[in-house]
Amino acid sequence: MSAPDRGWMRKRLRPALFALLLLAWCALALQSAILLRIALMAWVDPASTTFQRSEIVRLLVEKQRIAWSQQWVDGARISTHLQRAVIAAEDADFAGHAGVDWEAIDQARQRNERAHRQAQRRAQRRGAPTAPARLRGGSTITQQLAKNLLLSGERTVQRKGQELLLAWMLELLLDKRRILELYLNHVEWGEGIFGAQAAARHYFRVDADRLSPSQAARLAVMLPAPKRFERQPGSGYLQARAATILARMPAVELP
Numbered sequence: 001m002s003a004p005d006r007g008w009m010r011k012r013l014r015p016a017l018f019a020l021l022l023l024a025w026c027a028l029a030l031q032s033a034i035l036l037r038i039a040l041m042a043w044v045d046p047a048s049t050t051f052q053r054s055e056i057v058r059l060l061v062e063k064q065r066i067a068w069s070q071q072w073v074d075g076a077r078i079s080t081h082l083q084r085a086v087i088a089a090e091d092a093d094f095a096g097h098a099g100v101d102w103e104a105i106d107q108a109r110q111r112n113e114r115a116h117r118q119a120q121r122r123a124q125r126r127g128a129p130t131a132p133a134r135l136r137g138g139s140t141i142t143q144q145l146a147k148n149l150l151l152s153g154e155r156t157v158q159r160k161g162q163e164l165l166l167a168w169m170l171e172l173l174l175d176k177r178r179i180l181e182l183y184l185n186h187v188e189w190g191e192g193i194f195g196a197q198a199a200a201r202h203y204f205r206v207d208a209d210r211l212s213p214s215q216a217a218r219l220a221v222m223l224p225a226p227k228r229f230e231r232q233p234g235s236g237y238l239q240a241r242a243a244t245i246l247a248r249m250p251a252v253e254l255p
Contacts, residue, residue, distance in 0.1 A: 034150065034166065039173045041182065045072055049186050051148040052194060059192065067191070069198040075181035078196045079211040080254065083180060085220035088248040089241075091141040095176060095253045099142045099167035142167045145183045176255030189222060190230035203233075213249060217242040 052070075059066045075083075087094045139147070146166035170179055189199035196208040196219075204215050211219070221241040222229040229238060 035169055035173070038166070038169050042174055042178060046149065046182070046186070049148045050150055051188070052186065055192070069192060069202060070194040071197040072185050072195065073197045073208055075177055075184070078181070078184050078208045079216055081213045081216035081249065082184070082196055082208065082211050082219060083254055084249040084252040085213070085216040085245050086184065086223065087141070087252045087254070088245050089220040090144070090223055092252070094141050094180070095255050097140060099171035100140060100164055140167065141183050142170050142179055144187070145179060146170055148186055149182070180255060187223060188226050189219065190226050193226070213246060214242070217246040217249065220245050
């Protein structure tokens with residue numbers, strides 16, 4: 001390549017290189033800001049999460065009102081029965097993993113594949129289109145907290161990657177007790193119902209520290225789909241699943 005050609009190439013590549021460096025700098029600045037925000041959560045209780053703010057907007061648009069219930073309570077004021085029940089239901093290895101449970105993710109993938117195949121077979125027998133199977137995730141409590149605190153609800157590879165990164169940040173900067181405390185104070189338990197205290201008052205008319213083992217189990221099984229289960233509190237599935245969680249609770253290791 002001649003000298004003029006090399007000069008021309010350098011001129012063409014320089015803006016592209018500058019754009020890539022600028023993009024990398026912006027990405028690093030964003031991650032640094034998130035890291036600082038998570039570090040502050042060791043001492044500062046977040047007032048709301050990204051998911052909660054999106055719910056406020058949705059309620060305003062769809063219902064022109066905000067029916068909201070949430071009250072922060074320290075981890076010591078949340079029943080250990082509820083803590084055990086939620087771990088048993090959502091993340092059995094919470095005390096042992098570093099934010100991501102790869103085995104649970106693989107098991108969830110296998111369950112979803114089986115569910116999809118079963119849905120296909122049922123549809124073929126009826127001669128109808130395949131209905132979507134109910135999918136289950138393998139996200140840990142830390143991943144769920146990361147998603148609710150800081151991420152949108154979209155399901156993309158990029159967002160999932162950011163969720164994993166945030167989960168590792170949470171585990172690096174906060175201890176397990178604090179992660180569980182944040183999760184239990186912000187997780188959704190029905191439309192406009194957030195946190196253990198609001199859920200305990202709404203469903204059982206008691207404070208979060210007064211929940212019995214059976215009440216805690218009933219709340220824990222709602223977490224995968226709180227809005228749906230809120231409408232069918234006496235369903236056979238909920239009762240059976242709550243009994244399973246109740247049996248598992250004594251073996252749960254609290255952080």
